[in-house]
Amino acid sequence: MQKRWYDFLYVKSPIVKIGLGTLAILLTLGVIALQLLMEEPRMEAQTASWEGRSIEIGADLFANNCASCHGIEGKGLQGVAPALDSRYFFSQRLNDVGFTGTQDQYIALTLHAGRPSKVDTQWANVMATWGSEFGGPLRADQIDHLVSFVMNWEETALAQTPEEDPWQFFQDALSKQLPYDPSEPGYQTKLDQAVAAAEAAGVSNYSIGGVEVQAPTADEAADAGPRDPEELFTTMACIGCHNLDQDQTPDNRGITAPNLGNLAEVAGDMVPGQDAATYVYNSIVAPNDYIVEGYLPGVMTQNFAEQMSEEEIQAMVEWLLSR
Numbered sequence: 241m242q243k244r245w246y247d248f249l250y251v252k253s254p255i256v257k258i259g260l261g262t263l264a265i266l267l268t269l270g271v272i273a274l275q276l277l278m279e280e281p282r283m284e285a286q287t288a289s290w291e292g293r294s295i296e297i298g299a300d301l302f303a304n305n306c307a308s309c310h311g312i313e314g315k316g317l318q319g320v321a322p323a324l325d326s327r328y329f330f331s332q333r334l335n336d337v338g339f340t341g342t343q344d345q346y347i348a349l350t351l352h353a354g355r356p357s358k359v360d361t362q363w364a365n366v367m368a369t370w371g372s373e374f375g376g377p378l379r380a381d382q383i384d385h386l387v388s389f390v391m392n393w394e395e396t397a398l399a400q401t402p403e404e405d406p407w408q409f410f411q412d413a414l415s416k417q418l419p420y421d422p423s424e425p426g427y428q429t430k431l432d433q434a435v436a437a438a439e440a441a442g443v444s445n446y447s448i449g450g451v452e453v454q455a456p457t458a459d460e461a462a463d464a465g466p467r468d469p470e471e472l473f474t475t476m477a478c479i480g481c482h483n484l485d486q487d488q489t490p491d492n493r494g495i496t497a498p499n500l501g502n503l504a505e506v507a508g509d510m511v512p513g514q515d516a517a518t519y520v521y522n523s524i525v526a527p528n529d530y531i532v533e534g535y536l537p538g539v540m541t542q543n544f545a546e547q548m549s550e551e552e553i554q555a556m557v558e559w560l561l562s563r
């Protein structure tokens with residue numbers, strides 16, 4: 241019989257047949273094992289790139305929807321919205337509000353539902369509802385991206401010293417403790433600020449960081465005499481919205497509120513019939529009566545007339561116009 245070219249494939253010896261079969265099985269197993277080994281790093285790389293992408297999309301959404309209140313870097317704005325890139329936010333806030341879920345669930349919940357029911361808050365506006373299922377403007381996947389973006393601050397936020405942490409005292413969910421070690425830089429300043437904020441909010445019978453807070457009674461406050469306007473500009477949080485050093489010009493407008501550097505020059509020309517002192521006085525006690533062009537009504541705190549005495553407001557007007 242003529243030999244065909246592929247005759248060499250016919251193996252006669254059973255031993256060689258078994259050997260070849262075993263080898264083939266081993267090879268197959270080897271390939272499978274190798275793939276299993278590669279799968280883990282491949283999945284990790286995939287997840288990392290997906291997360292990176294999600295954080296990026298979240299960053300865009302944040303810049304467009306959230307930065308006006310929470311600040312471009314999430315450090316919060318005094319009197320407007322709390323800090324999110326904050327050690328307090330990632331280490332203590334959930335304990336203080338009594339939320340038992342995880343940090344990302346807390347952020348997701350706040351975003352989907354907002355905190356729309358508040359009637360009295362330390363912030364200029366309430367946190368709106370964002371989830372479309374509750375009538376807000378954002379889809380669920382967009383909220384997922386925002387959660388990734390905010391969570392992405394966790395690592396750096398937890399490394400903040402008390403001094404660097406932009407946390408502002410919450411008046412309606414009092415901090416049960418300071419999330420810092422007393423030996424860290426800025427601890428005392430942060431504690432003093434929290435105590436001052438608690439007192440200013442009229443909180444009593446409350447202790448933080450080992451300090452008992454007793455809000456001064458109305459009589460004590462009156463005895464202490466009028467507070468200094470410059471100090472009030474900080475404690476009343478004016479400084480969080482207004483820049484005192486820069487001028488307000490068409491090319492240099494304050495983001496949240498007008499710069500007050502050149503207030504003395506412009507105040508007399510704002511509202512016909514009001515001289516500079518009347519205009520500034522009205523701007524403080526009834527901000528919505530006249531809205532500076534390009535800004536929103538309702539942003540500036542509306543009840544300063546209740547938080548400062550008449551004498552203190554007059555002194556504030558004088559100080560603002562004499563700087």
Ligand code: HEC
Pocket residue numbers: 301302305306307308309310320321322324329333346347350351355358361363364365366367368370386390
């Ligand atoms: C109009 C201003 C405003 C805008 C815009 C805004 N927020 Fe808020 N946000 C607030 C205020 C005020 C609070 C605090 C609410 C409270 O505790 O009553 C808050 C609370 C939060 C909290 C919870 C913080 C905490 O410590 O409990 C998160 C998270 C948050 N906002 C994320 C966002 C994100 C993300 C966006 C953009 C989609 C956004 N916010 C847009 C004002 C705003």
Ligand code: HEC
Pocket residue numbers: 318319320364472473476477478479480481482488496497498499503510520523524527528530531532535536537539540541544556
């Ligand atoms: C939460 C932000 C916010 C805080 C806090 C705030 N303001 Fe304002 N302020 C605004 C905004 C926004 C405007 C412009 C809209 C308007 O006319 O009400 C404004 C307007 C003014 C004006 C008029 C400025 C101009 O250029 O015509 C004065 C004066 C002023 N504020 C003083 C103060 C003083 C004093 C305090 C503290 C006691 C204070 N503001 C606290 C947001 C704020």
